[in-house]
Amino acid sequence: MLLSAGVASLIMDKFGRKFLLISSGLLTGVVLLIMAIYFHLKNLDFDVIHVSWIPAVCVMAYAATFKLGLGLVPIVITAEIFPTTVKAIGMTLADTVYVIAAAISINIYYILYRNFGIHVPFYMFTACSFLMAIFTAIWIPETKGKTLDEIQLMLKGKKAVAAKESSEPNISARY
Structure with missing residues (x-):
């Protein structure tokens, strides 16, 4: 994640915030989809012993691709869109929404996992990542x-x- 944050900060002004958000959304979506399929196949009693390395690689890839855009760019955009007079309040509110959303997503993960299996929350978060990339492409302005x-x-x-x-x-x- 540290390496991804460093890379993102170096290329953010070259490629733009929107590009990093879309790329990160698509890449995290792909990684989550791979995890969902892996756990789905495992739950269906397929032999996944030869690819048991997939979850570990996916967790590392997810952390890197998330930090490359979704984990860093919203903070930068939030700092850019608020005037100086309300920047502290605006960023505090944005951080509060982030923390609440993180708590909700943890609870959603747990509820879906307990009721439907470990693969279901991964499918849902895959859809969220792809939808976020589409939302960004359509509605988020480039602030670079x-x-x-x-x-x-x-x-x-x-x-x-x-x-x-x-x-x-x-x-x-x-x-």
């Missing part, structure tokens, strides 16, 4: 290289160019 004003306009659904045009004085209005 943008000013706070440009980001605020994008969040309101306006083009960033409009901010530049509206900030320039109207010379024809003087004459």
Whole structure:
């Protein structure tokens, strides 16, 4: 995870936040799908002894691919979208939502595991990862290289160019 965080911080400004979020969502989805299939086959009494290394590799791959985007980029985007006057409150609220969501996901994992088998929560979290990648592709704006004003306009659904045009004085209005 440390290596992934270092790599992510180095390439975030080169490839952009959106790219890392989508890539991380897709890669974590693939890793979770592999885990789900492994545990599903194991629960169906298939002989998985020759591939018993899959869960260990998947856990490491998940940690790396999660930290590459999903674990780091939301913190950066959260810091970028709030004006200085409300940044502390906004980031505190975002962290609170993160902690609550983490607690809920742990409980969902446990409930699904106990009632349906260990593979079911992995299938569900696989779907969540892929849906998050789609959500990011459609609705999350790229904040790389943008000013706070440009980001605020994008969040309101306006083009960033409009901010530049509206900030320039109207010379024809003087004459």
